[in-house]
Amino acid sequence: MAENTPVVVIGMGRFGSSIALELTRLGTEVLAIDQRPKTVQALAGELTQIVTADATDIQALRQLGVPDFYRAVVAIGSDIEASILTTSLLVELGVEKIWAKAISRQHGRILERIGANHVVLPEHDMGERVAHLVSGRMLDYVQIDRDYALAKTRPPRELVGVPLGETNLRRKHGVTIVSVKPQGESYTYATEETVLQYDDLILIAGPTTKVERFTDL
Incomplete structure (x- = not known):
């Protein structure tokens, strides 16, 4: 499916409205649904297709053409019952x-x-994410999977001034440097010939525990 295929977003709280607005900014057609008329009215000027409807009513979803959508976001927050029922209806x-x-x-x-x-x-x-930033040397942190992470940090002393191909980084620490940003420059791919400096920023990828251990060096 093309990346710009329409998306239905259900629940226009902070999370759902942020998704709907960003998708719209990126050029994706969005059908936004919320059961609160005031919320729908407040967003009507920013979203071209936003309607008041009960997403736990399968007939209402059918009338809105939801079965024609390939992608959907259930952004309902604290109402767990509505979240579960809406998801099951979409399925x-x-x-x-x-x-x-x-x-x-x-x-x-x-x-x-x-x-x-x-x-x-x-x-x-x-x-x-914030806990990792507060507790260690990470400048940014993203959990890619349950046991795999990507982190932004600065290189430890043992990697500075040595071509990456000679550091045995993956064998010793179980992580990979995927990109480097020299001071005042843009990010570029890391290669075996790359020589790091103290002021460089590096993006490292690997199992979560090994990424955490590496950034503590």
């Missing part, structure tokens, strides 16, 4: 790619079991 209607917001890991596991392809825990993920 029943044949929507193939479903992203769903969860407020806990247990909530997320339920969403996965009923058919959500991607479960997002925004508060947990952001808390985890």
Whole structure:
């Protein structure tokens, strides 16, 4: 499917409205749904297709043409029952790619079991990211998978002034430097010939525990 295929976003709280607005800015057609008339009215000037409807009503979803969508985001927050029911209805209607917001890991596991392809825990993920930034030498941190991460940091002393191909980095530390940003320059690919300096920024990838251990060097 093309990247700009329409997306239905259900739930226009802070999380859902941010997704809908950013998708619109990127040129993706969005159908936004929320059951609160005041919320819909407030966003009507920024989203071309936003409607007031109960997403837990399968007939309402059918009337809005939701079965014709390939991608959907369930951004319903604290109402767990509505979140689960809406996700199950999207599965029943044949929507193939479903992203769903969860407020806990247990909530997320339920969403996965009923058919959500991607479960997002925004508060947990952001808390985890900030904790890594506060506690260590990381300048940025992204959890790619359950046990794989990408981090931005500066090179430890043992890597400075030596071509990366001679450092045995992956064998010794289990991580890979994927990109380097010399001071005052742009990011570029890291190669075996790359020689790091103290002021460089590096992006490293690897298993989460090994990335954390490397940034503590």
